[in-house]
Amino acid sequence: MKQSKTIFKTLKFVYCSSKRTVILIAIFTFLLGLIVPINTYIWSKFINVLFSSYESNVIPKLVFVLILIWCLWIVQMILQKANKYLKDMLTDHLNLKITESILNKQNGMTMSQFDNPKIYNKINKINTEGLSRSISVTNNLILLLQNIVSFIGTAVILVTYNPILLILLCFVFIPILAIDIKISTGLYEIYNERIEKLRLVTCLKDLMLRYENIKEIKIYNMGSFLLNRITDTYKKYLNQDKVIRKCNMKKQIWGEIGEYISKFCFTLYVIIDGITKQKDIGTIILYINTIDILMQNIGDIEFVLSEMYDDNLYMESVFDFLEEPMQHREGKKKLENINSIELKDIYFKYPNTEKYILENINLKLYKEKSYLLVGENGAGKTTLVKILCGLYEPTSGEIYINGENIKKYDLESYRKRIGVVFQDFIHFPLSVEDNIKLGNIDDYENDDSFNKMAELVGVDDIVNKLPEGYKTQLQNEWMDGTELSIGQWQKIAIARGLFSNGSVLIMDEPTASLDSLAENEIFQCIKTTLNKQISIIISHRYSMAQIVDKIIVISNNTIAEEGQFTELIRKGGKFYKYYSVQADRYKKGKYDE
Template sequence: MTAPAEPLEGESSSLFQRTLGVFRYSRRALALVWSTAPGLAIVLGVATIVAGVLPAAAAWVGQLIVDAVVAAIETREAGGDWDYRPALQWVALEGVIMIGIAGAQRTISACQSLLRALLGQRVNVMILDKAGTLSLSQFEDSELYDKLTRARREASQRPLGLVNKTFGLIQNGISLISFAAILFQFSPWAMLILFVGALPVFLSEAKFSGDAFRLFRWRSPETRMQMYLETVLAREDSVKEVKLFGLGPLLLERYRDIFRRLYREDRALTLRRDGWGFVLGIIGSLTFYGAYAWVVVAAVAGRITLGQMTMYVMVFRQGQSAVSAMLTAISGMYEDNLYLSNLYEYLEQPTATDGGWRSEGVVPGDGVRFEQVGFQYPGAPRPALHDVSFHLRPGQSLALVGANGSGKTTLIKLLTRLYVPSSGRILLDGSPLEEWSIDRLRARIGVIFQDFMRYQMQVGENVGAGDVAAFEDAQRWQRAAHLGQADGFIEALPEGYHTQLGRWFRDGQELSGGQWQKVALARAFMREEADILVLDEPTAAMDAQAEADIFQRFQEYARERMTIIISHRFSTVRIADHILVMDGGTVIEAGTHDDLMARDGRYAHLFRLQARGYQ
């Protein structure tokens, strides 16, 4: 398996364009750091300048120390009145400078550590906040999931990495300018030697950074599969089946197989990268020692003093390090920019705007109307719904019956505007759903889906999740739990409504399937102002007595409301005022229970088939 050879869109193969591309996201990363912690950014900038200037000053003072020592020795040997104090004064000054360098480096390190925590949190919040604006259909798009995976894996650390390299580039640039002022006194060619020595390694790093990014980007689906296998093998909601069916070794081997493939690719890239880095690094070493020899020859020839020789050698060594660090920083910035493209590509993912403004319809009390509604999932070969029409008025109940995959749950997702119809229209109180404010629309709907969430939170919070406005309202919890018939077992838990649920956290209590379903049903009852209640298989995990009790309460509660019930239990379905029988995304029968039984069609066949099971 090899990564695709062609460059990504917008990625140039020319060095000039790559260098320009380095700064594509640098400005945005710097702005992100500034908006996150301006005080720390200022301190980091000042410390960077200090750390950039002081090394040249230390080299210059080092020359003065050596020359002062040589002068004192020559004076003593000539029998003159020699004095060691000037040399000690320069030593003291160099000590102060080195303390300043150490302080600046410590300050830079501390700022980077604090910014890493603040910026990592900021970027993760941006990623999660963006997730809240995506539509359900976007979440079901595997390509977008790849973008989300790439953003979460790398992008949270890359902005700070890019900023650190930017400040490092500035620091080394300042150092290099001060070194250049010293080296120019020796020879104008000295700076050119420094750049030539460091350039090959820079070209190698830039090339392999691009290769690493393409590899990372290309194999996002496999990385996501690894994460999924980890979840299946280590989550309590899946471990029962994994153990029962003996899936552990099979899935673990699949996990290992993916790792082996990814590792082979990483190993090949690492060996190429480090091998070429070593070979090309030899050029830099030869360049330095050539310059070293040049300085030594100049000192032996008497063109420079011993102190100047010491200074030039030190400046050459530090200058080469500065040039190498600058070019490495530019290469790293290029790499960080590539990874930051994942973050901003995800954050700039287009999202549909709400666009609605209505808080009430043009015909109050008209209820819900589906008019020839159709819907087809992106990439699906056929529509999930086709030509569905019905009218549900306040005080009426509607039951949806049909085999799995007949479109029942899709219909509910259209009603709640999780999806937008491909054809036809849906009206609420005489106004199209797209004209309704999304918050106002969903405030009118209480829903329990068949695949409801089991939040690893307190029992009361699990109930309160049904209405965020009353998330911590204990009285509302109790009323909703009573309607969902969950109050009995909740009050028997160790800490009542404040009992932690699930096994992820300490002292968490696990519930049975039927108890969880009652909690989810109570969640739907939290929206006391909702006049549309949607129950998708609300009692599938409950016993017959619990089901009968719940629907008795439900009928009383829903007397003035519109209710939609999805169920395979005909004892539940027959209480509805109107029944739609669905098959293949279309309505094949409609009417009351008595009408459909008299018609002796699909509904009557299914009803009698189920009834025989109780005889």
């Protein structure tokens, strides 16, 4: 039942990718299937005419039949070429459809769904098998239709001779189909068992080929270790596959031996029966060819069904992923601006874990105010930012925007009001201009804002040294690509965050990869933008502590203290300890010089 549902879903999916192409393929395939029995029947007539050459006017009859056969050849050739063209076009349409469906689905999923390793296993199956299996299902459906049409047309000929033979022919292939289905099921179970380890191997291969990783791999001589890890996995599975394939091969050989024995018996029966009943030579050849074609049709149908069963096992993963619940929030209210954010009794733990990362968070943030989030590694600072960005919903507690519950607002309009510079920001393999303007797709053509932000952060100094200016392709992995330093990438990421022109600007370790001079430039840049929106900075460098309006200290997964710089220093609590340790280190460095 599940298999038939998957076949129907696949058919619908393929049909929706290009309706016109699918309909034309179905028509041409039907005609190709019809040509086979017609051609077989005409050839039998040709042989009968040939063996009656003693009759008068036999030459015109032979020529007429040959012209018919020639016409069939031409029609068959044209249909085959047209079908190949259409199948190639359908493959392209299908590739587009799968890519579009998967990426749209991915865009609509929540961050919490991506914390589940099973999602990555599904994505890996789709990436490695999705397109090829969809195409395989399509090709098999075409082959199935062609063989069914051919089978029906040819079966009509055999039924007029001996209907029992037709029934026996069909029964011969039932054991072969059962063997193939059992083999397919076993192979799919093995694939599922290996999927995570194979995904790790693929990840390691990609990691070894990334430009930014090559230097570290060479310095630490990791190449041989990683290569051995990859090849050991492949060799282990290679040895297992050798045993499995030998076993499957033996089963298939015995099944096909039974098929050939049956074919021999049926052919012998037709010859003996034809001679006994003194049938025309053309008629005997017609029935022999009919049995041969029917066995080929049934064999192809059996093969197609077993292949479709195999393909459907993999296609289930595609549809399981596409049927994952989409991100949904009831709120429809559009958000034009964010003047205040309040977090009330917020608790949070990641999916499938028991430990709370944030506990009892109560916080109010206001427009034209700046905040510095500090705390030890793993205290929950970045998690808090992710919740503020709407990437995660709190496990419990409420968030209020401008005094109203965030659930009343449309999530997309809320996110548009936020600009973020993550610590692990994306290095897009695009131009400098694209890397910055992707911060605000809706305002992509606003060159004035773009130029202002690029100049403010100091990106223009970087660009002046690049061959194509802002149009320069970044990353060495591409033709005419240019690689930037980590600090230069950091400036581009900050410019992207500023270009978003959001009501909230969040920067996670914005100067982590910058030298002292560049850090000072960014420091001055941030200083000029702090009071234009709600500004939140996460940093282990406390040089900004004296210019923000409030410092928030996260410790043991909750807010340990908050206040202005002088207030927290005077208090002598957590922040005083952090600041003193860093200040002493700088003083010691000065003294040592």
